[in-house]
Amino acid sequence: MFVFTAATVLSLTTAVNLTANREDCPYLYNRLPPDGPCITAYGMHKAPWADSRFFCKSIFGELLVIKNVTVFTNLVQYLNKTGIQGDFWIGGYKNQGDWIWVDNTPMAMGTPFWSLKPQNTNRGCTLFQAPYLASDIDDNCASIAHSTYYYISNEKCTEERSPLCVYKGAKELDFVDTDED
Template sequence: MPTRRMRTECQRGQYKAQHCTLEVKNPRNMVFLVLLVPFLPLLTGSPLPPATTATNPQCPPGFHVIYGRCVQFRTEIGTWKEMKNECFNEDAEMVKVDDENFMYYLVEFINDNGLDGHRYWIGASDEDHEGTFTWTDGTEVKMGTPFWGDGGDQVQEPDVGSSENCVGLAREDHFFFFDYPCDAKRSVICESVSKIQ
């Protein structure tokens, strides 16, 4: 069932066309938007890309292959900088969620493996330049849908000024991106920088 946020974004044209493909008016002139994303593979015969690819790396112990990347879920909590160091100690970086398919399979893994009771830091912040979110490798974070959440208030993140500079996945909003104070305590998702081939 589409959420109010999804319907609003479809009406504004913020979702890609394939996400908002059917509009049906009932006799009472109410408009229902049917989001077909979960059913698109069934309707088109084109499956979503698999969660693992043919060029899957072999990951170091404790890491999982998700969409061709080696990731580790660290469920202890700490500040953004503390958890960045935790990843570094594992020869890893905080995860870079820069692809819609990777995000889909990452969240699916979280939900399917009982990891959905945590809030996670990811490797993005705007500490270097207020309002410009970058990954730890210096590349810019994609803004808007489908990455950033709205917390149900219809105002898409990031929506707070200089007090919230670090990015995490919000379990309260389907693990979309939110900006938080960097000294908040969260778990972290790490991505291995060394893959065993």
């Protein structure tokens, strides 16, 4: 679970103050240029994928979905221009063998989105186009990282990374399962 410590509250307060004058996006969010969605690359704290998703929902967002090359290119340019560096969770995951986004649409595989990943084989270390699809690999959540030039890679969902959120608005989000009897 994402823990709201005194340091977290302080960094959230700082983020709110830095984004307080933005009329086109709510607090904590900035517009992805040129006319993209409102996003926040919250790099101050790290959490597993599920907790990062919960954090995004707690600020009326969702983990970022990257469906086209334009959004992907604009995101990488934005992160580089603003000097934001780190490892971020995005809204992709493997479900019953298929890679999907949190909105249940399929993820595009391969170039230009996915990074190369080293895998040990009987011939030594070989680079494969991520996601590496071997059934014994437990890397089921999508991430982007500065070290891989923000190409998508599949990582263990329990690793701690920062959430990369997109604003969705309070009306579109479900925080609890409303299973009524």
